[in-house]
Structures are given as C-alpha cells and as structure tokens.
Amino acid sequence: METHLKDFEHYEDRYDRATVADCRRTEAIFLDAHKKDESKEAAAKTAAIFSYAWEWKQIFLTKHWYDNKKTTIEKWMREDEHRDKLLTKAEPPRNVLCDTCYDRMYEDGRTLWERDGTEEVLFFMRCPGEHFPMKGVYADGVERKSEPILCPECKVTLNIKRLPKKEKGLKTEYSCPNCSYKEVDDWNFSTEETPDPNYAADRARFCLSGEALKKVQETCTSNGAAESVG
Numbered sequence: 001m002e003t004h005l006k007d008f009e010h011y012e013d014r015y016d017r018a019t020v021a022d023c024r025r026t027e028a029i030f031l032d033a034h035k036k037d038e039s040k041e042a043a044a045k046t047a048a049i050f051s052y053a054w055e056w057k058q059i060f061l062t063k064h065w066y067d068n069k070k071t072t073i074e075k076w077m078r079e080d081e082h083r084d085k086l087l088t089k090a091e092p093p094r095n096v097l098c099d100t101c102y103d104r105m106y107e108d109g110r111t112l113w114e115r116d117g118t119e120e121v122l123f124f125m126r127c128p129g130e131h132f133p134m135k136g137v138y139a140d141g142v143e144r145k146s147e148p149i150l151c152p153e154c155k156v157t158l159n160i161k162r163l164p165k166k167e168k169g170l171k172t173e174y175s176c177p178n179c180s181y182k183e184v185d186d187w188n189f190s191t192e193e194t195p196d197p198n199y200a201a202d203r204a205r206f207c208l209s210g211e212a213l214k215k216v217q218e219t220c221t222s223n224g225a226a227e228s229v230g
Helices: 010-033 039-091 200-208 209-223
Strands: 106-115 119-126 135-138 159-166 169-175 184-190
Touching: 010 039, 010 159, 010 200, 039 106, 039 119, 039 200, 106 135
Parallel strands: none
Antiparallel strands: 106 119, 119 135, 159 169, 169 184
16 A cells, blocks of 8 residues: 655655755846846846845745744645545445446555545455456545547547556557557656756755854844745
C-alpha cells in the first residue's frame, strides 16, 4: 500500500527548494531590470538602484520564508498522515461484479483520488478469472468511469495497446480502428533529477540559519520588520 508520510528531512528539503526557487525568481526580476534600458549609462544607474533594492528585499523575503517554515512543514506532515489513515482504515466495497463472468471481484490495490473536491480512497478491483477491464470503485460502491480517448481525426474511440515496458518507463500505443491515426506515449518514470550546481550555494544564501539568521533578525528588528514580501 502506498504511504505519504515521510521523514522530516523530506519536507525540509521540499520547503528549502521552494524557498530557493522563489528567491532566485525574485532576484532575477531585480537584477535584470537594467536590461530594459537602451543606453549603457542608464543601464548602469538602474542596475545600481535595483541591486541595492534587492539587498533589502532579500532580507525580508528570506525572513518570510524562515518564519513560515515550521508551520508549513507541520501542516504538510499532518496532511500526509491524514492521507495514510484514510488509506489504512478504508473498507473495500462489496459485491463488485465482473462484467464478463459476474464473479465477485477482489481488491488488487488502493489509492487516493479526488472526487467532488475531496480526496477519497479508490479501490482497484480485479476479477478472479482475470477478465478485463479492472474496475476503479469508491468505498460507497460508485464506480469511477474513465472517459474514452477519441481519435482527433474522426472522433472514434481509440484502441489502446501496452508496448513492452522499459526499465524506468512505459510505452502505450493509441491507434484508430477507422483511420490511419496512431500515436505512442513514452512515459519516463525516472526520479533522477538534473544536477543543479548552484543549489547548495543558493540554499546557504536563502535558507536562513546560524549567523545569517541572527543578522537578518537583528536588521529586521532595527528597521521595524514591517515589510510585506508579496
């Protein structure tokens, strides 16, 4: 069964990456402002002004992210803990019957799925005789019906064929029984991230701790700490 709740470090990394992304984006807005000026003299003056403005903006922006870190991580962890409880406690629906042999289907897995704006447990039901298709059914017995995938040319329901799996991916072929339309989706499930050579340095700049945090707190206190980061 899938689980959502992770260790604290997972959420801290998630929050820090959001912090770095927002600070990088805001920094670029400030430091690229001079590029709009046509003359070198005007550009240099604008660059100096916005560079100074960014120094102050960075102080209040990084403090904003620091101040909200603990409560945000706690909120994320509570939400994932709640999701895991939903999955664990949910009872599978009874008397879900196969459309081919009318035998009672059994649970083959479960996940969370949004229905009418609320996350609910969706059960994957399989026929003991291995008849297809499987069914996705909520705890109250309501089946989740998938919309047919239509041919963009003639609007006929496409045939779906699973091609041989790759090590970290999945290929699916969609073909039209009425015309020559054919398409292959090549999904890559790899979780490998593209290396970010500047992330460690930017995390140290934007995710406050130690002396950097102390300096920012002192600066904000001496200046009233009443700036909006919106």
